[in-house]
Amino acid sequence: MSLYEKSRAADFGFTEGEFGELLTEVANRSLGEGHSAQQRARFVESLRVDDLVLARGCAHGNGAAWERFVTLYREKLYSAASAIAREDGIARELADSLYADLFGMRVRNDGERVSKLESYLGRGSLEGWLRTVLAQEYVNRLRREQKLVAFDEAIEYEARASSLSEPRANNAQLADATDAALAALSSEERLLLAAYYLDGRTLAEIGRMVHAHESTISRRLDKITLNVRNQIVARLRAAGLSKRAAEEMLQADVRDLGVDVRNHLAQERQL
Amino acid sequence: MRKFSPFVRQHLGALQKQNGDHPDANLLLAFAERNLSSREQAAMLTHLAECPACREVLALSAKMSADDAASGDVLRTRGGPWLGWRLAAAAAIVCAVIGTVWGPLVFKRSSEITSPSIVVSRPPVSVPEPLFPKESDFATAKPQMPAKGKKEVSRQRNQVELADRYRVPSLEERYRVPSMTKLGVAKAGTEAETSDGSISITAAEAEVRAALPRPPPALPPATTVAPAPPASQVVVPSLMFSAGSRAASRQSLLLAQRSNPGSVWSLEGAPAEGTLRKSDDGGRTWRTISIDNATRFYALSGTGSNVWVGGADGKLFHSIDDGMHWTAMSVTDGDMSLAGAIIGIDAHGDSVTLKTDSGATWITDDDGVHWKHK
Numbered sequence: 001m002s003l004y005e006k007s008r009a010a011d012f013g014f015t016e017g018e019f020g021e022l023l024t025e026v027a028n029r030s031l032g033e034g035h036s037a038q039q040r041a042r043f044v045e046s047l048r049v050d051d052l053v054l055a056r057g058c059a060h061g062n063g064a065a066w067e068r069f070v071t072l073y074r075e076k077l078y079s080a081a082s083a084i085a086r087e088d089g090i091a092r093e094l095a096d097s098l099y100a101d102l103f104g105m106r107v108r109n110d111g112e113r114v115s116k117l118e119s120y121l122g123r124g125s126l127e128g129w130l131r132t133v134l135a136q137e138y139v140n141r142l143r144r145e146q147k148l149v150a151f152d153e154a155i156e157y158e159a160r161a162s163s164l165s166e167p168r169a170n171n172a173q174l175a176d177a178t179d180a181a182l183a184a185l186s187s188e189e190r191l192l193l194a195a196y197y198l199d200g201r202t203l204a205e206i207g208r209m210v211h212a213h214e215s216t217i218s219r220r221l222d223k224i225t226l227n228v229r230n231q232i233v234a235r236l237r238a239a240g241l242s243k244r245a246a247e248e249m250l251q252a253d254v255r256d257l258g259v260d261v262r263n264h265l266a267q268e269r270q271l
Numbered sequence: 272m273r274k275f276s277p278f279v280r281q282h283l284g285a286l287q288k289q290n291g292d293h294p295d296a297n298l299l300l301a302f303a304e305r306n307l308s309s310r311e312q313a314a315m316l317t318h319l320a321e322c323p324a325c326r327e328v329l330a331l332s333a334k335m336s337a338d339d340a341a342s343g344d345v346l347r348t349r350g351g352p353w354l355g356w357r358l359a360a361a362a363a364i365v366c367a368v369i370g371t372v373w374g375p376l377v378f379k380r381s382s383e384i385t386s387p388s389i390v391v392s393r394p395p396v397s398v399p400e401p402l403f404p405k406e407s408d409f410a411t412a413k414p415q416m417p418a419k420g421k422k423e424v425s426r427q428r429n430q431v432e433l434a435d436r437y438r439v440p441s442l443e444e445r446y447r448v449p450s451m452t453k454l455g456v457a458k459a460g461t462e463a464e465t466s467d468g469s470i471s472i473t474a475a476e477a478e479v480r481a482a483l484p485r486p487p488p489a490l491p492p493a494t495t496v497a498p499a500p501p502a503s504q505v506v507v508p509s510l511m512f513s514a515g516s517r518a519a520s521r522q523s524l525l526l527a528q529r530s531n532p533g534s535v536w537s538l539e540g541a542p543a544e545g546t547l548r549k550s551d552d553g554g555r556t557w558r559t560i561s562i563d564n565a566t567r568f569y570a571l572s573g574t575g576s577n578v579w580v581g582g583a584d585g586k587l588f589h590s591i592d593d594g595m596h597w598t599a600m601s602v603t604d605g606d607m608s609l610a611g612a613i614i615g616i617d618a619h620g621d622s623v624t625l626k627t628d629s630g631a632t633w634i635t636d637d638d639g640v641h642w643k644h645k
Contacts, residue, residue: 030297046306046556080335124300128332132296132303135331139324171278178282187313188592190286190320197280198287199326208333209326211305211534211593213575215620219638220591225275232279250276 007049012057012065022056023047026121051129052122059104059115073130074099080131084138094141098134174249177235181228189224196221288321299325303332305534305551312595534593536578538571547571547580549594562588562597572616572623577638579623581613587625589639602633604644609633 004010009019026047027040035043057065081095082088104115120129182190188210195201195209196217203214203221210217229250236246294302294315301307302315319325537548537557547560547568562568568582576593587600587609602609602625615626625633632645 083335121297124304129300131332131335132300135328139327187317187320216576
């Protein structure tokens with residue numbers, strides 16, 4: 001069965017030529033220059049061509065494509081919005097907004113309407129893409145709202161926090177050692193650390209993000225934190241400190257006080 | 272939460288970027304569904320390590336996927352009495368057929384069989400065209416009132432099928448059962464269905480069944496959704512953990528991971544070729560995994576995202592991230608080191624047992640840090 005037949009592109013009004021052009025366009029946008037014909041063929045074979053033609057059919061205003069899209073995904077879109085937004089009103093607004101973008105409420109200069117579905121490239125399931133776009137919209141909305149925090153409040157908070165966390169000269173060695181230890185980590189290791197310690201995600205959440213079991217994430221975090229600690233201590237010792245002094249410096253850093261006060265201030269602000 | 276110096280945490284936080292370019296939804300999706308090239312994967316990891324916004328998007332997307340799986344479970348229970356009876360009747364017929372054909376054989380042999388059972392994942396089955404009622408109003412999203420009669424039954428049936436299609440295992444499922452299914456030994460066409468839709472068989476049964484006329488294959492052909500893996504790869508075959516004499520009869524291994532929906536490993540053509548392949552979408556598409564081009568691999572096993580591969584010349588490789596990175600393992604016990612080919616691996620959590628073609632057994636209980644020779 002050819003890719004054209006498999007994709008059922010004919011159902012949504014694509015000729016074989018148009019289907020070929022679509023694949024070429026997707027390969028060009030995804031791969032760029034400098035790939036062999038074999039690599040491009042392999043890439044095209046990995047695409048979700050059925051979802052791709054459905055999305056492009058919708059973007060081109062094909063009625064059969066829209067009928068199928070609505071049947072398969074509209075309900076999922078709204079339930080996904082409910083899953084991420086805490087309030088029903090926000091969820092509804094989020095889904096409505098995305099739905100309008102998918103349908104194509106924006107119009108180009110030449111009068112053509114622009115559907116967000118045009119940007120789907122078939123590199124994963126259409127359902128997954130809708131979830132991702134929805135999540136992006138939600139995060140953008142949150143970040144916009146966070147920027148609206150009272151300006152004077154933010155200035156006061158930052159000033160107090162930074163005054164408590166002024167770097168001390170005697171911690172320069174520790175800072176250098178810490179930066180070097182973090183820089184020596186792989187990007188994946190830094191991702192795990194950031195997700196766990198900065199974002200406060202659970203092991204299960206991180207596991208879902210990187211396709212690993214939570215016990216694996218737990219083991220890896222243990223190894224990474226131990227490794228970072230050992231490296232910092234080793235670098236401090238190389239700089240002339242005793243092992244005990246290095247460990248004490250790492251544990252009893254004065255800037256911890258600043259972090260605690262930051263947390264305390266953050267709690268006060270929430271109250 | 273684990274202890275981690277706030278000072279280090281503060282420095283980690285300083286590496287985070289609040290502004291700048293972000294990957295588009297296609298790349299994030301491809302990362303989430305594991306379709307990125309190695310170069311793209313590396314770039315994406317670097318970005319994610321520094322971008323809290325994209326981490327948030329990825330986490331939300333994964334959460335919605337899990338919620339969707341849970342709602343799939345709910346949908347399944349809403350099939351109505353007719354659907355329930357139909358499913359029960361269909362299950363009874365399947366059981367009766369299997370019992371009639373294979374039952375006597377299985378029960379006769381079961382008292383003699385002590386070899387480990389095998390479970391191989393089933394490739395995705397094509398879903399019939401949905402029959403939902405037509406909706407023409409795209410602007411509103413009012414909940415639909417349930418239709419009555421046959422139309423409703425048909426709609427519910429399709430909802431269940433769609434839910435099955437898009438379902439990933441719930442967290443409870445993931446953690447209740449062993450994170451990776453057992454693998455096993457079998458020759459083509461000797462599998463039997465278990466209640467959870469996987470295919471199970473024991474090694475000795477496989478041998479007996481191989482001598483019988485071949486029953487219809489329980490694994491639907493992977494060509495239902497192209498591109499299909501090569502014919503030799505549409506597999507049931509072979510021996511996961513065995514004595515050395517069986518290695519020669521091995522055709523290929525399948526390793527299905529419950530913890531990572533859609534992730535399936537195949538060790539194809541062992542021992543002649545021993546090519547390692549992986550599918551991230553339940554067998555729809557496959558890619559060859561290159562770890563060490565000079566090594567032929569004979570054995571494959573894993574738990575969760577831990578994957579172990581072993582082969583000729585005692586070569587053993589371990590991945591703790593479902594094949595994204597590999598570590599060459601050194602298997603030694605004092606002055607002794609593993610010699611010959613590794614022909615069997617059995618991994619359960621941190622405990623791993625290796626079998627070599629010389630009959631030796633090597634065991635570790637700490638994820639490969641220390642080994643004992645037996």
